Amino acid sequence: MSVIGLNHYNLRTPRQLMEKLKEFYCSVLGLVQGPRPSLGSFGYWLYAGSECVLHLSETAPDELRPTHTATTLDHVAFTCTDRPEMEARLKLNDIEFRTGAVPALGITQLFLQDPAGNGIELSFKEPVNKP
Structure with missing residues (x-):
């Protein structure tokens, strides 16, 4: 089996920045907030047409983000x-x-x-x- 396409990407962020990101991706780029199942944490799923392409997920207060990666997106x-x-x-x-x-x-x-x-x-x- 091989990869056949990109499903979505996920941005993890504190809630205050998440609200700014949602506003930017919806109001400026034209994505639309759509259905998101209950996942036990706060967030949004943003859609391009019928495809969910971006997940915005809230970071936990004590969450540590890796800083040792050799590459960046x-x-x-x-x-x-x-x-x-x-x-x-x-x-x-x-x-x-x-x-x-x-x-x-x-x-x-x-x-x-x-x-x-x-x-x-x-x-x-x-x-x-x-x-």
């Missing part, structure tokens, strides 16, 4: 539509971003950070202007 990428509308929404919310492109794949990208500093790529399938 650089960014998570979302497939998106309507780049002009998204750029306008980012500017309206004073969110800095930079633009990139992969001409061979016909992809334009917007790179930004969420309120916790996690890297986000918004990927748009569209003609890319070649220099």
